[in-house]
Amino acid sequence: MNTKPSVIVTAVIAAFIFLMGTADDVFARGIGGGGGFSRSGTAASGSFSAGAGRAQGSGASRQAYSGSAAQHQQNRQQYGQQAQQSRQQYGQQAQQSRQQYGQQTQQSRQAQQQQAQQSRQQAAQSYYPPGSRPPPAGYSYDENNWDDGEVAAVAVGAAAVGAIAGHATGESSSSTEPSTTVVQTAPPPSGSASPPCAASPTVVGGVTYYQCGSTWYTQAYGSGGVVYMPVPPP
Amino acid sequence: MKTTRHPEIRMMLCVALLAIIASCAQEQAATRPEPSAARTPGTQAVAESADARGILMRMAEFLANTPQYSVNIQDNYDVVQESGQKIEFGERRKVTESRPNGLRVEAEHSNGDKHLVQYDGKDITVFNPTLNIYAQVTKPGGIDEAVMYFLRDLHMRLPLAMLLTSRLPSELEKRTQALDYVERTEIQGTPAHHLAGQTETVDYQVWIAEGSQPLPLRVVLTYKNEEGQPQFRAQFSDWNLAPEINNSQFAFTPPEGAQKIAFVAQLPQPTSQGATPSEQTGGQK
Numbered sequence: 001m002n003t004k005p006s007v008i009v010t011a012v013i014a015a016f017i018f019l020m021g022t023a024d025d026v027f028a029r030g031i032g033g034g035g036g037f038s039r040s041g042t043a044a045s046g047s048f049s050a051g052a053g054r055a056q057g058s059g060a061s062r063q064a065y066s067g068s069a070a071q072h073q074q075n076r077q078q079y080g081q082q083a084q085q086s087r088q089q090y091g092q093q094a095q096q097s098r099q100q101y102g103q104q105t106q107q108s109r110q111a112q113q114q115q116a117q118q119s120r121q122q123a124a125q126s127y128y129p130p131g132s133r134p135p136p137a138g139y140s141y142d143e144n145n146w147d148d149g150e151v152a153a154v155a156v157g158a159a160a161v162g163a164i165a166g167h168a169t170g171e172s173s174s175s176t177e178p179s180t181t182v183v184q185t186a187p188p189p190s191g192s193a194s195p196p197c198a199a200s201p202t203v204v205g206g207v208t209y210y211q212c213g214s215t216w217y218t219q220a221y222g223s224g225g226v227v228y229m230p231v232p233p234p
Numbered sequence: 235m236k237t238t239r240h241p242e243i244r245m246m247l248c249v250a251l252l253a254i255i256a257s258c259a260q261e262q263a264a265t266r267p268e269p270s271a272a273r274t275p276g277t278q279a280v281a282e283s284a285d286a287r288g289i290l291m292r293m294a295e296f297l298a299n300t301p302q303y304s305v306n307i308q309d310n311y312d313v314v315q316e317s318g319q320k321i322e323f324g325e326r327r328k329v330t331e332s333r334p335n336g337l338r339v340e341a342e343h344s345n346g347d348k349h350l351v352q353y354d355g356k357d358i359t360v361f362n363p364t365l366n367i368y369a370q371v372t373k374p375g376g377i378d379e380a381v382m383y384f385l386r387d388l389h390m391r392l393p394l395a396m397l398l399t400s401r402l403p404s405e406l407e408k409r410t411q412a413l414d415y416v417e418r419t420e421i422q423g424t425p426a427h428h429l430a431g432q433t434e435t436v437d438y439q440v441w442i443a444e445g446s447q448p449l450p451l452r453v454v455l456t457y458k459n460e461e462g463q464p465q466f467r468a469q470f471s472d473w474n475l476a477p478e479i480n481n482s483q484f485a486f487t488p489p490e491g492a493q494k495i496a497f498v499a500q501l502p503q504p505t506s507q508g509a510t511p512s513e514q515t516g517g518q519k
Binding site: 037038039040041042043044045046047048049050144145146147148191208215216218219220221222223224225226227229230231232 | 309311312313314315316321323343345347349360362365367368369382385386389390391392393394395396405406408409433434435436438455457459460464465466468493495496497498499500501502503504
């Protein structure tokens with residue numbers, strides 16, 4: 001009889017500790033803060049076309065250096081190794097399950113896409129009224145996908161360093177012809193929202209650089225906003 | 235014994251039964267609607283399809299030929315994470331356009347990030363007011379040229395960019411492979427036509443206002459070939475076809491202390507054996 005209140009108190013404390021741990025886990029998973037989730041993807045483009053074969057939510061973007069992701073990672077580490085291992089096991093199982101499911105659905109989708117393609121071709125023949133011009137066979141991919149934001153740029157010119165210096169120093173915009181500033185032949189990689197390390201800024205030719213180890217970074221405007229990008233040493 | 239006594243009677247009964255069954259089947263077939271007639275695209279279906287195309291193209295022509303307008307857009311989009319989980323993000327945008335050279339898009343993302351895109355017929359500028367940082371590039375030639383360059387060459391993001399250009403009718407005509415009239419409905423109290431179209435890579439739905447101003451009220455894009463088939467959903471509101479236009483809305487004047495940087499697409503890629511962009515970066519967009 002005398003021990004009953006202490007048992008109750010013990011149980012309440014244990015439950016409280018358990019709930020605290022659960023809450024930590026919830027925050028560690030980013031549910032509360034929303035950190036660690038990729039914001040980029042095909043649908044973000046709001047385009048009437050989509051580049052073929054582009055993967056969603058790249059692994060690189062999950063390894064973001066952004067502040068929220070870094071905090072998220074710290075929280076996870078604080079929560080404890082046990083929980084981490086548990087999540088890893090769960091993740092591995094879930095990954096295997098998803099891979100199996102993905103393979104099945106991939107095959108199914110390919111079959112559906114072939115059927116849909118045939119169906120669309122038939123529909124297209126009926127959609128375009130007499131006298132109108134249907135899409136020509138072998139029409140340019142770029143022409144129908146210019147708005148997806150991911151189509152490879154045409155390589156024109158190689159005065160890249162000069163171009164970046166010109167932009168950063170605020171030179172007359174008339175001196176920066178667009179045709180000489182686009183230097184990448186593929187969609188540019190996504191950058192990090194914050195510096196990958198606590199580097200001191202170095203200004204060279206009006207451009208601010210940050211050195212982390214042997215890699216130099218500078219800020220640039222990308223599709224997701226201002227990011228830090230690795231560049232050749234100034 | 236009984237079964238072998240009157241085989242002819244048994245045979246007659248079977249024949250009669252079969253005749254009755256056949257008669258019933260014929261009668262039922264005669265009273266049932268002709269299935270082929272119901273499924274074959276008849277005059278009504280053809281008219282509906284033609285009407286869908288007409289409604290779509292009227293919208294496209296109307297928007298492409300509207301000299302000035304402003305509109306608010308609330309959009310949401312799915313991002314399929316590496317784990318397979320689908321996460322929705324969103325943004326609010328205010329678009330002001332004055333053809334042929336004035337464009338202003340003010341965007342506020344769901345995480346609070348703000349971006350301003352301006353074009354004045356000469357320069358394309360993107361500005362982050364929080365960081366006081368901007369990037370700018372020269373692209374004369376008008377809104378169409380600038381928007382296409384912005385997306386195709388600079389790889390920047392401008393959702394529903396096609397709707398901003400005068401190419402909208404030809405782009406829709408060229409890309410649409412199938413189109414259907416779904417239903418007549420209402421969007422926020424406005425009577426609207428609901429259309430469903432298909433391009434090679436995107437299934438789209440568009441709700442177009444009835445009446446003399448066939449403006450888009452809602453757009454849903456489904457990326458059908460992508461993992462998880464993510465969607466982009468946009469709701470248009472506050473269409474104003476006679477907004478107060480001031481040229482200063484389109485020309486960028488750097489605030490004091492604003493830092494000018496390059497576009498990512500303009501950066502030279504590291505050629506050393508150091509970290510590649512994919513290894514070192516990957517920030518959120």
